[in-house]
Amino acid sequence: MLRAAGKTLLDTPAQALGLDPVTTKLFATCNTISSLRYEGAEGVGKLLLARRGHPNIEEIFALTCPTELTDYRAVRKLLEMTTPDVHLLADGESVYALGRQVGHYDAVREDLFVIDFVTHYSWELQHANHVLLRSHYGLPGLPRTRLSRTGFRRALKRTFGLTDPPKVERLWEVVLEASRQKHGTLLVITTEALAEADRLKLQCTLIEPVPLTPLITRLVTSIDGAVLLDPEGYCYSIGVILDGRASGRGDSTRGARYNSALRYVESSDYPCLAVVVSEDGLVDVITSEKLANGKEMKE
Structure with missing residues (x-):
């Protein structure tokens, strides 16, 4: 049902460009392109969907022979040339140039869309700076909110009763730095961090307790496994392989990192x-308090 909804939503830009959605198959096309690597590298970059000559599109250079979007490997190769401000330009059927968006786009027109290839097998459909859909490994969904400062502060207060501004700010800086980790990471904050580090010592790397700073956070989140710290911001172990009882709360559409965190939090006393x-920069905050109350687990 989700895939059918995603396919239908991607019919919108096709129709806006005067194309037949049945033959265009933009949803399947974007999934395939995002799944491909070029010389081992994941595809990252943007593709602008608009008719050629659109007033808000500036061509930097054009292709003599446009590349059909269904020539997936060729499009993936072209994507390698994109930069944060130079994108592939496509008319819904073919990539015809590299260029950029210019001027003020009137969203009422609904004739300029952006496909943002975020990371491997993950892409977004955007219109007028609004994310309409995010697809991850072929499964579409509504965009999730990125890390929220207010939501994180609420979670600390609910879980630990922590309201001391300096301590809250210290933890926020740690989480903010962790959210920049390119390959994703996992932080676990618990009142019994020291005891848990000792219990899990055979499946982690113990370190001398140290208050996390942005620099130390950047270092310890660069390896696989969770980082274990207490509400004071002191870290006790890194590279932790979490345990926990399996339950019916797991999400098969999410990765091992998310589900292991879910099991650990649910099992914690x-x-x-x-x-x-996540690798795409999105952040989930999972708390034992939310699980106990059966509430939504995402901030």
């Missing part, structure tokens, strides 16, 4: 909060 950073 102590106040606990997990911050799951």
